Amino acid sequence: MTPEALRNTHLSYSRLTRFETCPLSYRFHYLDKLEAEPGLPLRFGKAIHAALEVLMKEVLENELTGPLSEDRALEVLREAWAAEALTGVEVFQEALRILREFIVQHGVVDHRTILAVEKEFRLPVGPFTVLGFIDRVDWVDDETIEVIDYKTNHQLFTREEVDTSLQLSLYAVAAKRLWPWAKKVKLTFLMVRHGVRQETTRTEEQLADALAYAETLGQQTETVQEFPARLNSNCSYCDHRRHCPAYADALKGKREFICDNLADLEAVAHEREEVARLAKALYARKEELEDVLKTHLKHQDELVLGGVRYRMFSTTSLAFPLQPTLAVLAEATGRSQEELAEQLGSIDKKALDAELKRLGKTLDRPRVALLKAELEAHADKTHSPRFWAKEVQ
Numbered sequence: 001m002t003p004e005a006l007r008n009t010h011l012s013y014s015r016l017t018r019f020e021t022c023p024l025s026y027r028f029h030y031l032d033k034l035e036a037e038p039g040l041p042l043r044f045g046k047a048i049h050a051a052l053e054v055l056m057k058e059v060l061e062n063e064l065t066g067p068l069s070e071d072r073a074l075e076v077l078r079e080a081w082a083a084e085a086l087t088g089v090e091v092f093q094e095a096l097r098i099l100r101e102f103i104v105q106h107g108v109v110d111h112r113t114i115l116a117v118e119k120e121f122r123l124p125v126g127p128f129t130v131l132g133f134i135d136r137v138d139w140v141d142d143e144t145i146e147v148i149d150y151k152t153n154h155q156l157f158t159r160e161e162v163d164t165s166l167q168l169s170l171y172a173v174a175a176k177r178l179w180p181w182a183k184k185v186k187l188t189f190l191m192v193r194h195g196v197r198q199e200t201t202r203t204e205e206q207l208a209d210a211l212a213y214a215e216t217l218g219q220q221t222e223t224v225q226e227f228p229a230r231l232n233s234n235c236s237y238c239d240h241r242r243h244c245p246a247y248a249d250a251l252k253g254k255r256e257f258i259c260d261n262l263a264d265l266e267a268v269a270h271e272r273e274e275v276a277r278l279a280k281a282l283y284a285r286k287e288e289l290e291d292v293l294k295t296h297l298k299h300q301d302e303l304v305l306g307g308v309r310y311r312m313f314s315t316t317s318l319a320f321p322l323q324p325t326l327a328v329l330a331e332a333t334g335r336s337q338e339e340l341a342e343q344l345g346s347i348d349k350k351a352l353d354a355e356l357k358r359l360g361k362t363l364d365r366p367r368v369a370l371l372k373a374e375l376e377a378h379a380d381k382t383h384s385p386r387f388w389a390k391e392v393q
């Protein structure tokens, strides 16, 4: 490709992340300009974003204060639904559930605390301009703003993903330029399916690193000559998967390399990475197929297809509340509750983390960190080996 063909008119987070995730998808989308065919998750996400944008823009523009209206949410969802050509009563119900929970979670909305909705920014990054739109920016106090990005992902992000997200870093730099009075910028992924806020912040050094990384990626997009396919767990949602030979081969389980000497560690690692990439793509495809079967199993008890019987069943997990369990056991065994608690009792880490997080709202960070360290000193630790693999440059 000629340098002219590779030149970016501008950069955006979506452009950068598409290149980073799969250079071939970038080529299809931005260079070959093939028609994208977004799957259901992408169109669903766009419809929810559009509905939330309209609802919050109306609060801002009409200077409203009070709870958001469920009736209005239904109206704007209908418009977004049609625009994205979505179908299916279950998907519609899920969209409505998300909007209703958003309304409940936001309670009384005050237009004075919303600084911007779908705020456009243009950020100079080296020789590039990064163009983007921030879903929402809220006023928190006289020195703090909150940058909010709505996400419709099924899975929550890991702490590492939130703390290193390039998107949030770019938004933080843009927000600092747009609202220079803000000394602090809170960054939040609002996971609307779960009603969970995944929050983080950035130091100046982290922001400088993120900008340098964005510039590096931007330069790469203009200088590379190869755009290899990078199979990943999102291939089944890729809007260019129909054009992608690597995905077609992966679905057929086609392999390129098989190591015939297990003493050759380079070859072992090479095959392991190929299998891992294929496995990700195939596992995602299996989930996609299972979702179709599960939808049908909502309307009938079982399906028998190709000699296989498919059913849904519920699994039960038990949690024993401490006091009543100890009381029953103490009576049955004649032992004291203290003795039994010592033998059987332990506190669930998730519950403890939640309590520490709650305490973090009233105590300062160093005190909570100290308390956590003190508690961890009492914890019984078990170690189990885990395999870890991460691409290095």
Ligand code: SF4
Binding pocket: 022, 024, 025, 229, 230, 231, 232, 234, 235, 236, 238, 239, 240, 241, 244, 245, 246, 247
């Ligand atoms: S299907 Fe996967 S490998 Fe193919 S272009 Fe899309 S993201 Fe890349």
